[in-house]
Amino acid sequence: MEKNFLVGKFWNTEHVLDAVKKFQEKDILVYDVYSPFPIHGIEPYLNIRRSRLAIAAFLLGLTGATLAVTCMSLIYGVIWPMNIGGKPALAFPDFVPITFEATVFFACHGMVLTFFIVGQYWPGKKAKLFDDRQTDDVFVVAIDQAKLENEEEAKEVFAQTGAYEITKKTL
Amino acid sequence: MSHVRSPIRQEWVTNTDTYGKITEDVVRPIESKPNAMWLLFTAISGLVMIMCFTLIGWTIYKGIGTWGLNKTVGWGFDITNFVFWVGIGHAGTLISAVLMLFRQEWRNSINRASEAMTIFAVFCAALFPLIHMGRIWLAYFTLPLPNTRGSLWVNFNSPLLWDVFAISTYLTVSLVFWYLGMIPDLATIRDRMARGGRKIAAYIYGALAFGWEGSSRNWSRYEVISLILAGLATPLVLSVHSIVSMDFATAVIPGWHTTIFPPYFVAGAIFSGFGMVQTLMIVTRKVYKLENYITMDHMESIAKIVIATGSLVGLAYTTEFFTAYYSGAFFERYIFINRMFGPYSWAYWIMFTCNVITPQLFWFRSIRRNMVLTFIISIFVNVGMWFERYVIIVTSLHRDYITSSWADYYPTWVEAGIFIGTFGFFMFLFFLFSKYLPVINMFEVKTLMHHIKKPQHVIETEAALAADAARQDS
Numbered sequence: 066m067e068k069n070f071l072v073g074k075f076w077n078t079e080h081v082l083d084a085v086k087k088f089q090e091k092d093i094l095v096y097d098v099y100s101p102f103p104i105h106g107i108e109p110y111l112n113i114r115r116s117r118l119a120i121a122a123f124l125l126g127l128t129g130a131t132l133a134v135t136c137m138s139l140i141y142g143v144i145w146p147m148n149i150g151g152k153p154a155l156a157f158p159d160f161v162p163i164t165f166e167a168t169v170f171f172a173c174h175g176m177v178l179t180f181f182i183v184g185q186y187w188p189g190k191k192a193k194l195f196d197d198r199q200t201d202d203v204f205v206v207a208i209d210q211a212k213l214e215n216e217e218e219a220k221e222v223f224a225q226t227g228a229y230e231i232t233k234k235t236l
Numbered sequence: 237m238s239h240v241r242s243p244i245r246q247e248w249v250t251n252t253d254t255y256g257k258i259t260e261d262v263v264r265p266i267e268s269k270p271n272a273m274w275l276l277f278t279a280i281s282g283l284v285m286i287m288c289f290t291l292i293g294w295t296i297y298k299g300i301g302t303w304g305l306n307k308t309v310g311w312g313f314d315i316t317n318f319v320f321w322v323g324i325g326h327a328g329t330l331i332s333a334v335l336m337l338f339r340q341e342w343r344n345s346i347n348r349a350s351e352a353m354t355i356f357a358v359f360c361a362a363l364f365p366l367i368h369m370g371r372i373w374l375a376y377f378t379l380p381l382p383n384t385r386g387s388l389w390v391n392f393n394s395p396l397l398w399d400v401f402a403i404s405t406y407l408t409v410s411l412v413f414w415y416l417g418m419i420p421d422l423a424t425i426r427d428r429m430a431r432g433g434r435k436i437a438a439y440i441y442g443a444l445a446f447g448w449e450g451s452s453r454n455w456s457r458y459e460v461i462s463l464i465l466a467g468l469a470t471p472l473v474l475s476v477h478s479i480v481s482m483d484f485a486t487a488v489i490p491g492w493h494t495t496i497f498p499p500y501f502v503a504g505a506i507f508s509g510f511g512m513v514q515t516l517m518i519v520t521r522k523v524y525k526l527e528n529y530i531t532m533d534h535m536e537s538i539a540k541i542v543i544a545t546g547s548l549v550g551l552a553y554t555t556e557f558f559t560a561y562y563s564g565a566f567f568e569r570y571i572f573i574n575r576m577f578g579p580y581s582w583a584y585w586i587m588f589t590c591n592v593i594t595p596q597l598f599w600f601r602s603i604r605r606n607m608v609l610t611f612i613i614s615i616f617v618n619v620g621m622w623f624e625r626y627v628i629i630v631t632s633l634h635r636d637y638i639t640s641s642w643a644d645y646y647p648t649w650v651e652a653g654i655f656i657g658t659f660g661f662f663m664f665l666f667f668l669f670s671k672y673l674p675v676i677n678m679f680e681v682k683t684l685m686h687h688i689k690k691p692q693h694v695i696e697t698e699a700a701l702a703a704d705a706a707r708q709d710s
Contacts, residue, residue, distance in 0.1 A: 076694045101255060101424065102679040103455035111452050116460040122468070137392045140380065145389045152393060162398040162479055169472050170405045173465060177412050180461045181446070184454055190447025192423065197431050200424040200450050202255035202691055229694045230701060 068209055069235050070096060071219055072195050073228035075204040078104050080227035084206050085110035087222045094212050099195055099205040118183075122176040129171025133164040193236045207234075248341050248681075250528045253689040255682050258529070262421075262676045263428055265524050270671060273523075278671075281663035288657020291650050292367050300370045302650045309633045309645035314368040315483075316625040317655050320508070321361035321662075322403070322480055323501075323621060326473055327509020328354025329410060332417070333469035336462070342537045344680035345529040348421075349520060349670075350513050351414040356665040357512070358407045360658040365399070367654075395482035402479040409472060413465050420458075421674045423448035477505040484628065490567040491575070491632035494559065500552035504624060507545035507591070511617030514538055516666065518611045520675060529676050532605050539604040542617065546595035549624075553592065567637060575631045579644060583627050590620025 075081045081104060088095050089110045098107060108115070137160045141147065146154040181187065195205040206228070208219055223231045252258060270278075295302050305312050328350035335343035366372055378400045380390045390397050422445035429438035448454070481501035484492040517538070521530040560572040575584045594616045597603045604610065635642045647655075669675070 076691055077688055097451040097453060099450050100452065100455065101450060102420070102682045103459050104452065107452050108456055113453055113456045116457040118457065118460050119464055122464050126468075136380065140389050141392055147389070147391065149391060149393060154393075156393055159393040162395075162475065162482075163392060163401050165471070165475055166398070166401040166405045169409065169468050170401075173409045173412060173468055176461060176464060177416060180416075180457060184457060186419075186446035186448070188446055189443040192426070192442070192445070192447045192449045194427065194449065197427045198256075198693070200420065200427045200448070201259050203694075229698050 067235050068096075068211065069233065070195070071208045071210055071213060071216060072232050072234050073206045073208075073223035073226075074196055074230040074232070075206065075226075075228055076202065077227070078204065081204045081206060082107060082110075084222060084226040084228065087226060088206075088208075088219070091218060091222065093208065093215075093219055093222070096207045096209040096212075099199040099207065101200050101202060101204075104204075118176055118180060121179045122172045125175030125179075126168045126172035128175075129167040129169070130164050132171070133167035134160060137163065195234055195236070246533050247686070248345065248529075248531065248533065248684045250531055252528050252685065253687060254691045255685065255688070256691050256693075258676075258678050258681055258685075259424055259428060261526065261528070262674045262678050263425055265671055266425060266674070267429075267432070267434075274667065274671060278664065278667040281660045281667060284657055284660020285664045286660075288654055288661050291653040291657060292363070295367055295650060295654070296370075296372055300368070302648060304646050304648045304651060306643050306645065308636065308641050308643035309630060311629050311633065312645050313626075313647045313651040313655055314364045316622065316629050317658060318361050318364035318368075319480055319501075319625040319629075320622045321357045321364075321658065323477065323505035323508040323625075324357040324512045325354040325361065325406070325410070325509065326477060326502070326505035327513045328352070328357075329406075329413075329469055329473040330506050330509065331513070332413060333466040333473065336466040337470060340537075341684055342534050344684055345526075345676050346513065346517060346534060346538075347680070348414075348417065348673075348677040349516060349675045350509075351410065351417070352666065352669045352673075352675075353512060353516060354410050354509075355407070355414060356662050356669075357509075358403065358410065359665070360662050362403060362407065363658065363661075365403075395479060395486050398479045399483060402476045406472060406476045409465075409469060413469060416461070416465070417677060418673065419444075419446055419448050420450060420679045421677065422446075423450065424678055425674065474502055477502045484632075489632050489636065490565070491560075491571040491628065493568075494556065496552060496555055496559070500549070500556070503545050503548035503552065504591075504621060507542065507549050507595075508617065508621035510538055510542045510545065511614045511621065514542065514610055514614035515618065518607050518614070520670060522607075524670070524675060526676060529681055535607065535610060536601075536604045539598040539610060542595050542614075543598040546591060546598075546617070550592035553588065571632055571635070574635055575627060578631065578635070580627065580631045580634070583623050584631070587620050587623040587627050590616040591624060594620075 073084065075084070078100070081098060081100070085095055085098060085107060095111055098104065098111060107113075138155060142155040148154065194200075195207055196203050199205045206223070210216070210233075213219055220231055249258075252261075303312065303314070305314075328347075331343050331350045332347045332354075336347075366375055369375055377385075377388075378390060378397065380392075422441050426438055426441040426445045429441055478498035478501065481497035485494060485497040487493060514535070517530055517535065521527050557572050560568040563569075575581070594613050597609070597613060603613075630645050634645055
């Protein structure tokens with residue numbers, strides 16, 4: 066669904082931070098900020114919660130570890146115990162390396178998949194851009210006009226904080 | 237950036253005052269037509285790569301008998317090359333993961349190329365255990381699959397099997413880490429190509445960029461995932477070479493059966509990998525004119541790691557020798573004396589000189605900042621680390637417990653050809669990478685800039701807007 070946005074463009078991260086701070090003070094909801102690289106410390110002004118991917122990673126890692134230990138114990142303890150040099154077949158210390166690798170394998174790949182699914186990225190997805198330089202050297206602050214009560218006030222904040230261009234865009 | 241920064245810290249980006257310049261400098265080789273030098277070197281490495289695969293084909297067709305292995309020395313060039321290439325890979329992960337956890341800013345501009353190096357090196361490494369199987373079509377026997385071969389399962393107690401898991405995890409995780417790190421930069425290239433009207437390129441890079449827009453929500457999640465991936469890749473990189481070392485250490489071969497192997501191999505791997513990083517970076521920064529991003533200070537930092545790990549390796553050699561002497565174990569002592577003064581002593585001394593002595597030259601600042609000397613020393617490191625594996629494998633095997641089974645090992649032209657061929661394979665992939673993908677992590681380098689000037693296009697837009705406003709007023 067298309068939305069109408071009020072867009073302010075900046076060339077400097079400090080100006081962007083100033084702008085989002087001001088918007089928060091004035092209770093104006095910022096839709097999102099687009100930048101060529103992560104702007105540290107911007108999250109609280111945009112009400113972005115810290116991602117819970119770490120929990121996903123932990124659970125996936127646990128799955129990997131459980132799967133590895135279960136498979137190895139079943140195969141070696143139950144299905145096909147092997148006598149190699151008289152050593153015990155069910156030797157848990159020997160299972161550590163594979164368990165570790167399986168943990169990392171599941172955690173990494175599972176987490177990256179989760180990241181792609183949650184963020185809705187897929188190969189060939191078309192990006193919706195406010196400015197074709199937003200991945201290069203331009204910082205964009207976008208405000209959803211449907212949720213904006215006083216447009217003039219928002220424009221004033223943009224002008225005060227150093228936006229070099231204030232436009233409208235429908236995406 | 238907004239955080240406080242000590243003014244005495246060195247700048248990791250020099251002579252650059254706009255973000256756009258970074259993009260321009262990094263994307264230039266991708267945008268421009270391939271030059272004659274690039275074509276020539278890619279063609280040469282391509283030919284060497286073809287030789288590699290032809291000889292591999294020959295080995296598979298005729299059998300392992302085309303190699304110089306015998307009953308006594310059952311591992312020769314193949315496993316030497318395997319360990320050598322896996323070791324090279326370790327620097328990339330160290331730079332991308334470990335140095336990220338330590339918040340080393342200098343890693344930002346060299347991580348992309350080093351990770352690429354890791355992946356290509358692991359490709360080369362993975363070839364060797366596969367072709368060493370002889371019957372490569374049975375390679376799936378190494379996987380724990382339910383089967384009808386008398387329900388024959390793999391041996392979970394064997395480090396060789398651990399290696400299967402370690403290397404495959406390492407390769408896939410490195411690939412994912414590398415690709416994920418590249419997505420924002422691919423988006424940058426996509427938009428730049430679209431601006432320049434190059435539709436096909438924009439389409440291809442766009443497909444690869446997964447629709448990246450760079451919103452703060454994306455970035456926030458992206459940073460979390462990068463950090464966790466780094467956290468997972470850090471123990472992974474240590475585990476991989478530890479497991480490789482256990483291929484040897486769990487055997488009862490004198491010279492192998494020692495507990496020092498895991499840390500010794502990991503230090504050696506990082507050492508050899510950084511040697512290769514030096515070799516590649518000195519050339520890359522020069523050829524693609526990236527001296528502003530891979531500065532002298534970067535090269536110095538790499539040299540410092542080389543000297544640290546090189547000294548660790550030297551310490552390991554000495555400890556190993558002392559332990560053999562002090563243990564009083566007859567065979568262990570003999571093997572070490574044989575290494576130093578036996579038929580392969582030339583290999584031992586090449587190893588020792590290249591790994592322990594020449595890197596010590598990096599104690600001198602003038603040498604660390606001299607790219608010609610650094611390049612030469614880095615080649616020495618590469619040579620030395622290859623010989624380390626050769627010495628460990630061949631000297632331990634060729635004279636074992638029974639004198640009657642002593643034998644010498646020398647490679648045949650097929651083995652030598654495959655080894656040289658893997659360099660062609662490695663370089664071919666690296667040349668393709670350096671031409672079609674961003675060799676420097678643009679977005680991470682941009683975070684290191686502290687003095688930003690207003691870009692030209694902004695000045696122009698402002699002027700145009702002001703003119704518009706003036707016209708409307710009048």
